[in-house]
Amino acid sequence: MATIIPVSPFDYVVFGATGDLTQRKLLPALYQRYRDAQIPETSRIIGASRSHMSLEEFREHARDALKSFVPPSEIDETKLAGFLDHLFYVAVDALGDEGWDELKALLDERPDRIRPYYLATSPDLYGSICRNLDRYGLIGENSRVVLEKPIGKDLKSARAINDAVGAVFPESQIFRIDHYLGKETVQNLMALRFANTIFERLWNADVIDHVQITVGETVGVEGRGGYYDTSGALRDMVQNHILQLLCLTAMESPISLDANSVRDEKLKVLRALKPITSADVQSVTVRGQYAAGAVGGRPVEGYQADLDSGMPSRTETFVALKLEVRNGRWAGVPFYVRTGKRLPKKLSEIVVQFRASPFSIFPADAFGREPNRLVIRLQPEEGMKLEVMTKDPGPGGMRLRPTNLDISFEETFKQRYPDAYERLLMDVVRGNATLFMRRDEVEASWAWADTLLQAWTDRPEPPRPYAAGSWGPTASIALIERDGRTWHEEIG
Numbered sequence: 001m002a003t004i005i006p007v008s009p010f011d012y013v014v015f016g017a018t019g020d021l022t023q024r025k026l027l028p029a030l031y032q033r034y035r036d037a038q039i040p041e042t043s044r045i046i047g048a049s050r051s052h053m054s055l056e057e058f059r060e061h062a063r064d065a066l067k068s069f070v071p072p073s074e075i076d077e078t079k080l081a082g083f084l085d086h087l088f089y090v091a092v093d094a095l096g097d098e099g100w101d102e103l104k105a106l107l108d109e110r111p112d113r114i115r116p117y118y119l120a121t122s123p124d125l126y127g128s129i130c131r132n133l134d135r136y137g138l139i140g141e142n143s144r145v146v147l148e149k150p151i152g153k154d155l156k157s158a159r160a161i162n163d164a165v166g167a168v169f170p171e172s173q174i175f176r177i178d179h180y181l182g183k184e185t186v187q188n189l190m191a192l193r194f195a196n197t198i199f200e201r202l203w204n205a206d207v208i209d210h211v212q213i214t215v216g217e218t219v220g221v222e223g224r225g226g227y228y229d230t231s232g233a234l235r236d237m238v239q240n241h242i243l244q245l246l247c248l249t250a251m252e253s254p255i256s257l258d259a260n261s262v263r264d265e266k267l268k269v270l271r272a273l274k275p276i277t278s279a280d281v282q283s284v285t286v287r288g289q290y291a292a293g294a295v296g297g298r299p300v301e302g303y304q305a306d307l308d309s310g311m312p313s314r315t316e317t318f319v320a321l322k323l324e325v326r327n328g329r330w331a332g333v334p335f336y337v338r339t340g341k342r343l344p345k346k347l348s349e350i351v352v353q354f355r356a357s358p359f360s361i362f363p364a365d366a367f368g369r370e371p372n373r374l375v376i377r378l379q380p381e382e383g384m385k386l387e388v389m390t391k392d393p394g395p396g397g398m399r400l401r402p403t404n405l406d407i408s409f410e411e412t413f414k415q416r417y418p419d420a421y422e423r424l425l426m427d428v429v430r431g432n433a434t435l436f437m438r439r440d441e442v443e444a445s446w447a448w449a450d451t452l453l454q455a456w457t458d459r460p461e462p463p464r465p466y467a468a469g470s471w472g473p474t475a476s477i478a479l480i481e482r483d484g485r486t487w488h489e490e491i492g
């Protein structure tokens, strides 16, 4: 059983309380924490949004969300009723005056509570909500503000958001979410690297040939076309989630687990990332867009049909990149990353491929493939595999074949793997910012992404089509194969 340490009593205010993120992620995560008795009974969760609804209607709305997004086996009717009793609701106009006095009156009942404000709204409203929080005297020492991505669509807009929020909240009270950092296996990356001497000593260009990061999704744009079409895979997945995974894989050991020490090290990686300019954009990047195909045996439409806008779109739903981290540890070690919608599997993994031995006593045909890969599986089936070469059993010669030293975390620890938001929402209450992005990190990753976006603008090419249900355009396979390497595939 995991150890559950209750947090201090809080008033969690969720702006965007009727939106998709609140329904799918925030309410289910808070319910799970309540079910595990981590939330003190006097705490309140206060929904705020523009819609006018009664408290009963809001609780009904929340009940429906929980029934839809929490697995039925994890719904305990008594706990569910108890959880709903902690919900409150205020109709607030983020841009105007309506509702703010009511919100203040509710919060003033318990002035010394930990008070996180979760902004699950469009980022356009972040500045205005923060200004109103300040104007109505709702910010104190115990307040924190939580910002969902996207924080901007380029460096300039990210700075504008950071300036507006930073005008009323000190950096130490700002929690920028990248939910990938809350995934158990992502945190396990730090445990793996810094609590196991065998890996950390091998974690460098002398021993590692290359690293691959794949974040594949089977879903398409699922009704988010309006947002997605102005974003694309680079902004939606690479600038944040993938770069964060890369940072945790590549960073030096922080001096402690304290938030700023970890973030200092991640920032150094972002600053060491080689910018991709128009000179090399064609050789190290591939953009793709899904066409009709089949995923999991089910026929699906292409991106243009999913968008249903009638306008041709050049937005990428897939991207593959060859990246370089310019420092002593990683000199000459490529990081191949790829992510896309409508791929054959929902799969996120980091693959560390070790170099082949410079000399082998085994005959050249003894090997089926390159030896020694460490595969860190983030989802689904969180776990880790180390591929080692073993002798193929049986008489007659010495043939080798790769076998897995395989740890499935769920089987090993025999417990439910919490959703990333469960951890992150409670870390905000604790005031622990280790798994959140600091302003300079967000801006450094936008600075890098802006250079690439500019390079794509300077060398305009339509995204390459790929059939839904495939691993992206063939050019993404060529991207790695021309270096004599291949994307990782499962071994049996």
Ligand code: BG6
Residues within 6 Å of the ligand: 149, 179, 217, 236, 237
């Ligand atoms: C979000 C992206 O940040 O992450 C979505 O906006 C994407 O497009 C999602 O689907 C993936 O998250 P997860 O946890 O399902 O891998």
